[in-house]
Structures are given as C-alpha cells and as structure tokens.
Amino acid sequence: MVHEVHELGLGEHTSYAAGRLTVGEESVLDLLRDPAFADVRLGCTSPGDRVRIVGVLDAVQPCSKGPGGGGVFPGLLGPALPVGRGSTHVLRGAAVLVAGYLPRAQEAVIDMSGPAAPLSPLAATHNLVVEFAKADEATWEDVDVALRRGLVRVAAHLAEAALETEPDAVEQLDEPGATANGKPRVGVILNLQTQGKFKDVFVYGRSLSGGLPTVISPCELDDGAVVSGQYGHPSLKNPTYLHQTHPVVAALRASDELELAALVLCPEPVDQANKELISAHAARLCKGLGLDAAIATKEGGGNADADVTLKLDLLEDEGITAIGILAEMAGRDGTGPPLVVVPSHATAMVSTGNYDERMTLPACERTLGRERIALLDQPSTDEIELPVAAIYCAQSTLGWGRLTCAEPVA
Amino acid sequence: MSIAKRVGAPRIVPTRGIPYPTGDPSLGPEQERAWRRELLERALHAVMTSVSEPTVFDGDQGQ
C-alpha cells in the first residue's frame, strides 16, 4: 500500500492527509527518549532545499502493517518472526534519518540541492532528521542501540498515520516460488557487513556474524527484516532505506523476461578462510535453488570486493551466470586498478563509479547533523571539495545510483 | 591470496587472517608462536625454492 508524500513539516500531532505528512514533535521525541541521550532534536528538509545533512548514520522508510507497527522491523520493533506477507503501508517519498557522531562512522554528506543531489537517494525524499547528543553516563554502544530502536519506532509511527487512508497505489509483490514458468531464475545475493560494533547489519534484530548464508523472501525486506548498523564508507553505504527498497529486487520484479527466484543473505567475514567457505556455500546454495543467474551486491570497502568476486568465480564454476555490482577505487585521476580484489575468471561486473574522483559542492544555507565537517575542518555550510566517497550512497552497491565509469552504450 | 597470485607475487605463504598475518588469536600463546614459526619455516623454504610463476607454499610440499 503506497502512500505518496509530497510535503513534510513538524506539528502538534502526527498526521497524513493528501500527501502531506505532519510529524507530531512530542510523540516522536517520546518514541526516541532514552537514557543514552542527553538531548534529541528534530529537523525537516525537503528535496530542493539548500540544506546539507552531515554525518548521516542511517535512513529508514516509514512502513507499518498495523497499529504499533504490526510486525514490521522484526526483532527490533515487531516480534522476531519472518515477515513479508499481508499488507504493508509505506510512505513513499519520505524517510527518517539520523545524523551525528558515532565511533567508526565516516562522515557522510547529503546535499538536498546542487550537483551532489542526484547522487543520493535521500536527496529525493522528504526527510525527518534526528540529531542527538550522548548522555555523559552512556556509552556509544548504548547510543547506537537507542538510535536504531528509536528510528524504527518513529518510522512505524509515521506510517501508522496513513493506515486508514486510501493508498495512491497498491503493489502486488509475490513471494518467489519454485514455479517453473520458463523464465530464467535469478537470485540476488545480499552480502552484509558483520564486523561487530558499529559495523554490523541486523536480520530479525540479530547479526549474521559467524553464521552461514541463508535464504529469506525478498518481501521480508519490504517489512524491514534487514536493518543497518554500519556507518563506514558513505558512498558505499547500504542504509536500511535501501534494504527496504532494494533496487536489484525492484529491477528484477520489474523485468518481464526474468524471474526473481531467491534472496540469499551472506555474512562478510574478514578472514580469507571464512570468506572462501561462505562464498563456496553460497554458490552451492544457489545451485540447489535451481538458479540460472545471480546478482551479487556488497557492503563496505575494498576488503569486501573479495566477498563478491569470490562468489562470481564460484557461481560461474557451478554453471550459474554471475553478475557483480562493484564500486571502483581508481585513484584521483582514474588510472589506478579499479578493484582491490579481482575475480580470477568471472568478468561480468557493473560499475558504480570511481570512489576517488573529487567534486566541489556549493555553499548552502542550513545544515543538519554536524556543524563542522571534521574531515576538512570546515563549517558544514561552506563550499567544500570532497571525493565522491563522502556522498551518501553515491556509489550504492545495491544498485540504486546512476553514477558509473562505464562507457556510454551506443 | 588470490590478490597476491593475480598481481604476480612469485612466492606466497598463505596465512589465517588479515588482521594477524603472522598470528592466530584463536590459539593459546604457545601454539600461536608455534604457528608463527611454521609460517616462517615455510617462508624460508619458499626462498630456497626455484619458481617460475606465482607459487603458493602452504606446507603441502613436504618440507
């Protein structure tokens, strides 16, 4: 159940009508309240504003299956059980963001207008931005947990406002079956970072660290089964918002010629032996699922290239056509080798652009999140020069963006 | 290791983890030191061996 949002503002009560989402300040601050915070503030910004959000940590699409959430964000808000069935209401065009400081978080920038705006999915959404300050007695881990819990609560709360409203569109999303309808069966392999504190991703509220690959229904993504807790590499980041609106899943659903057959979740171990095990196991799993092809995505920097390229090689060995979506790190002038770990015989890869290429972002009027860009030691409102690497999701390895180094196709 | 082979390093000794190439925190201190010794022995064997292309020395060469 899709409800379009065209306007966003703060107000006394949360409500949604005729495309306008009003955020009830008190109710939302209440949902976010936690001993880990000394202070929480709310800000709003819409596409086209001369606003820069600095230090983006995560973004979530508002969704709900019923009062109190109705089961969305299993393990964090709803009970830890598989989701993805029945009706889900989403507020399309809106997002709840958190911006500020967390350890091991690399400064991420979103410009709501200007040359960097087309590079971030969250520059096209009406954003409720949560800013916070840590309480003295709290640890950063406490803050991280409180933010994540608060974020999904607010996301569900906002969507709840639309539960009784006639949707603008109803999308029927079928679960993949073992149907033999003649179309090639394509799987999506979602590699998730599992490096512990501030570098982990949650499925049903728990980490995949130490586990083996597993299969869930792609429909579970729409209900928030995968929630991000990692804050590194801004341009490569997969925020919760993009897990919920997974671009590769969406592209396969839209395809008439291919069938979305499976979603495979894999942890990304740091050590080589485990990378090899996970990748080999994933390839066998895909074979067992009767896949004709698989598209692998990644999370993280150069180390995570191996998690994709190993799978591409092993999938091809199993006779499964394998495609990888990868960002390039070709150096400032673009002539360095694009990938840190290249496949040994697989070759089918899609490029999401060069991490190191630099851009100049114009001065802006207002900022949310952090007032100074620590990386440059400049006020956030200044004109700044940054590598593409700092722009939130610019090189989305879930395939959201159009940034690429590929030559134009004739 | 696949990077090492791909870029053409002629003699390669595989290790157990990026954050601890000459270690293994899952072992007790004595065993870890013994593993470190094993790795260096393999490295010495490698530099005493003639190679013509990237070659992995993982202890299966019966030194």
Added chain:
Amino acid sequence: MRIVHYVNQFFAGIGGEDSAGMGPELRDGAIGPGRRLATLLGDEHEIIATAICGDDYAAGHAEFAAQLVAQARERGAEMIVAGPAFTSGRYGMACARIAAAATEAGMPALASMHPDNAGLGEAAGAPLVQSGLIARFMKDSLDRFAAAARKIAAGEELTAQDGRIGPVARINRLAQRNAAERAVALVLTRLGGDRDAGEIPLPDFDSVTPAAPIADAAEAFLALVTEGGFVPAGNPDRLESARATKWVRHSLEGLDSAEAGSFESVHGGFSTQWANADPNRILPLDVAREMEREGAIGRLYGEYLGTTGNGTTVADARRFGMEWAAELRQAKIQAVILTAT
C-alpha cells in the same frame, strides 16, 4: 594546430648516452623524426618547435616536463606530442610525463611508445599510441602517430583501433539507468551467450621475474618488511592509515620481540586490536630472532621497512617496492619476508 614535438637527445641528432645529461631546450621547427611527422600531419597542422631533453636529465628532474610545457605554451603551442619512444625506458617515461604535464596544463597531448615501455604507467590518463618495437619501425610508427595526433587535434577520442595503449582513466558520469537495472540487463546479455559484456575491465599486472632461490637460509641475510601499518608506538612519522604516500624504517637492533606498547599498527583496513595486543602478529620479530639465534637464519637485518597497504595507489606501491629493493640490495640483503594484510 600549432604543435610542439618532444624528442630526446638521440633522436634530435645531438648525441647518444654522452649527451643524456643535457637539460631541456626548445628549438624552432621540426627536427629528426619530427620532419616526417610534420609532413604526415598535413597542412592544417604545423610543428612550430621541437622540445629536447637528455634522457638522464629528464629521469632525474621531475619538474622538467612542466617546465618544457610552459615554455612550449609561451612559444605558441596549442598541442604537444612526444616520441616515438619505442622501448627506450627513460625516453618513454619522459614522453609520458610530458603528455601528462600538457594534459594537466589543459593542452591536448599524445605520446607514442611500445606497450612494453616502462613509461606506460606514467601518463596519468593522457592518451598514448602504440609504436613499433625498435627504431627500425619508425616509418610505420610515424604513420600511426600522425593519424592519432590528427584525431586528438580534432578533439576526438582515441580507440583501440587507432592503437591506443596504456591505462584509460575511469571517469564518473551519470548513466541513463541505475546500476540495478544495468545488472539485470547484463544478466540477459550474458544468458544470451555474450561472454564479454561488462563495465569493469580487468587490469593487467606486469609479470615479475622471480628471483633465483638462495642456497641456504642458514647463511642468509634476511630482512622483514610489511604493509601492515607497523610503526613505533605513537606513529612518530605519522604514517597514513589509508592512501599511504610514504614508507617508514625503524631499527630493530637489540629487540628480541615486537612488544605491545612499543609498536602498533595504524592500518585503517582492519581492526588493529589483535595486532596491537601482539605486534609480532604483523612483524614476526620474536620468531625471526629465535631462528637467528638457532642458526636457521644467517642474520636478520637491523631495520624493518614498512608502509600501509590500504587503498595505496598502484603507482605509489610500485615506487615503494622499487625503493625498498634498491635499499635492501645496497645493504646486501639476500631475501625478504613481506607480511601482507
């Protein structure tokens, strides 16, 4: 176009190795192979001057390229071409650097050399066109050089068909469709039988000739080096955690082990907790010393060399490797153990 053509001391007819130390000069008109090049370029283009420099001078003075480009510009040049350098390494590097400097200064540029020329990696994205192997193939090389120069002058991109060689810069642009859609399209293309379609070319790393084995480790003089970001505690040289632009060296004299608290890792590509708890996990000094005492290793070098291998550019990594090799060979080291992360 008004073109300046770069040649080395040999092709300028000045001299051989004896003149390799000569500094940069600009002379009027076309010289040496430039004369035939000028004819092939046709009437719309003129070689207004020839830039010359000795190969040794060029190799030893990094600024020579920018200086020559500035002089050429003052003389009225609108474009710069260099070579053909065939497989002459120093000449090829000089040509590549001239092309890079010209591009940096906003001028169209082109260099000609054989694909095996070491200069291939020095052009920083400026176009390079293939020449023959040796000067015997000057005629064909010039034909191709001129054709490519005409294309560059016309503002066109060089393709593999024109003989383009060397790394092509990867430049960001916005595609029509997003990466997910392109991935789905690529699935269809590949399932359809195309075995080559893809957006990321795989790099070609040059092959290294393996060094001959040493006779006996028990007699060997051995050095430990690492790219694990291994530094004395406090990182006095401020070695970078990523994108390292330098390497460091420190004494291991009198040390029997890499003690926690004395050394640390500043590598930004992995969690350094295990390395900092026991730095021997990055630089295996404790065991190396033990083996030295036992006589399994002849002697351990008194220093280690280190850098951070996290997003290091290939150009920098290659340079570090060459500098380490030079240092260690000077010190008469026979074998090196590199711990990689």
